[in-house]
Amino acid sequence: MNRMLRTAALMLVPALALLPSASASASVFVQCPGDTDGDAIIDHPDPDHPHAKCMHLAAGDGYAWMADGSELYVFGFHDVTGVPPEHVMMAGMLAGQVPAPTITLDEGDELYLTVTNVGMVVRSDLNDPHTVHFHGFPNAASVFDGVPDASLAVNMMSSYTYYYHVVVPGTFMYHCHVEATEHMQMGMLGNLYVRPRQNRLPDGTDLNGFTHHTGNKYVFNDGDGSTRYDVEFPIQLGSFDAYFHVMDETFQPPPFAALHDDYALINGRGYPDTVNPNPLPPSATTGRVSQQTSSLITVDQGQRLLLRISNLNVTRFYTVRTSGLPLLVVGIDAKPLRGPTGVTEYYTTHSLTTGGGQAIDAIIDTTGVPKGTYFLYTSNLNYLSNSQEDFGGMMTEIIVQ
Amino acid sequence: MNEQITRLPAVVIAVVAAGLLSVTLVADVPAAEARINGLSGATTFNFTAKADHLSTGEGSVLLFWGIANGNGRAQYTAPTLILNQGDSVTIALTNELPVATSLVFPGQTHVSASGGTAGLLTREAAANGGTVTYTFLADHPGTYLYHSGTNPEIQVDMGLVGAIIVRPTGFDPLNPTAYGPPDTAYDNEVLYLMTEMDPRLHALVESQGVAALESTDYLSNPEPNYWFLNGRNAPDTMAGDGVAYLPVQPYSCMPMMHPGDKLLMRNIGGGKDLHPFHTHGNHFRLFAKDGRLLRTSDAAPISDLATYEYTHKAIPGETFDFIFEWTGEQLGWDIYGTGPGFHHTCTPDASGFDLVTKEYCPDHGKPIPVQLPPDFEVAIGSHWGGSPYLGHTAQMPPGAAGLNPMGGFTYMWHSHQERDMVNNDVFPGGMMTMLMVVAPGTHIH
């Protein structure tokens, strides 16, 4: 039954070629200081906005591979930065990425984030708007907070530009907030983090006895070098309920009461896809590549490895642990683990428990760690599986070389 | 999208009522007075446990077992006790339920029970008319819960759970603190008692009685599909205290504040599941758990082990307190608008904020950096005031719900386990409400 319905849905896909791209482009509207041709690339930097950063996301649908070889229908964002406006609809349709494109910012940036709603091609009956919620953004204004009830959500064939003056470093996340239970379960979930000003101090600056050198990277403006790291990896924990995705794909009401995730994921993939260093192959349904983000972690012995862990599943808590590598927790929710008077509360652990919307910054110091392959995996052991396949799930590898 | 249900009348009533209250109550309610509704000014309570029916957010009806103050109707959640540190409290419980019941008071001291019959956790009031009396000493300030101590795996889901707030010694309603130390001072406070119900359990108890649960796995394998704040599902969470259409669910859960205010949140995990509790709008400072300050020692002048979070792991049985502030600092544009019709001044204090409006003056006069799409290109939210500027409203097209007549900034405060944001199969609902930040000078109900 599901298969029949799915085939019916897919027969609609060729219809996208018939969509009039000319009329669509009329309402693709990028706002980016210094961009002269509407592609969100700054052509001539605007002296009034020297730290402007622009990005253009298409919000729509697509397909994602699960590690057991099945494909799930998803909603997603596709990075169309650099795409001329007249080509944005075609570039974005059926190209939703899982996870959503990673947004990397520097403290002090002005982010102009344009979202163009390219529609859900498979769910031609849905006229859903979309938003971006910059989750954790401090002192947010409701107009750029992305909650559809509290602001505005962009309709199909239109664009909305969010503006964020980025002043707090740390690990955040972003997601669509429209029909949040549905659009998030369907995959509109992205990594987002902000690097601190302290990275840009002059060489030799003294930080309370720690000497900063050009090229040093820190999680926070810690004032003492205690959050320095060499390499960083965003780790988005998530999970999908295949039944929910099939119901959505086949025009059924979303089965909220029956939600029960059966594919546990890191950056939108189950193990062993997590350790595939490349994008996953194009979708068998659409021919589009949707899973760009590998979670294979490689680090040179002696380096400090930062894991920027965020959780954007919508159904449960997950604990992840490491095999043999202590985790120094230095931050949660884009704040250093320090009390109001400066008491440091960093702690060392081997396991991290998060629910949806929580983030943890943890550093692994590989000094003296024997070279080899280690694992980052969920200790909710039933989720070391890819649905009915009793192997895989929420796991990836950390290779110390 | 198609399944969205909005119960406009209910919420409209609440917002309109809030507007009226702001006018009529201002004279006798100091701005800083605590706004959590409950039983205050007493140390002796006569409670009755009894059954009634509650209304869920999408309009279903569930049997519940609740606590009545005196012999009125049962309520869900149970009456919030607002006590003073040092109170010796006596609760006489009469049981009209068809099963024995009892109450336990985690976190209180010198708890004793008299009368009734011996039970496992405490003495119990027998079914159909039994009585029991509890006493305890509220010797620590803070946020606590109380609940049934008799088959709590059934009776708490059935509704026998409530909140206890203990004011610190020397509490001054005009300058309130949660615990006494200065970093626990606040302007407004809100209770956020999180619970769940498994509708199968309630339906079975109603149709066949509680004994029928023995032949199910409802307890070992629960399927909660209703998630509550202060005994209501969204969108009812946003209706006012004591609205007529929710006669047994008297407690609102809609925080409000001005820029620069300190909003105290008292969060209680009253059910059986964890919930990641997320505040849109800003981080919060989490300074107490289970009625104890997070500090290196009792001698520390403030909660020096407080943490800053944007989502907290709310744990069943745990309470936590935090203070939330919002100013719009460093947004990079003037939150009160620029150009004709938006004239205002900004005189910075030492930290850059105007004393009256709490505007962050370095952003004063900077226009909003982007233009918003025309109305026909967007879906307009029910809590959108028509303008990106605080305290400003604008004409909206016909059909916009207009639940934000004060032009506040509205932020969703919700379980980020979005599965909890539905009422059975209907989105939106559940464990969700809105914080409204209103312009300075706007009265808060």
Ligand SMILES: [Cu+2]
């Ligand atoms: Cu969406």
Ligand SMILES: [Cu+2]
């Ligand atoms: Cu979020």
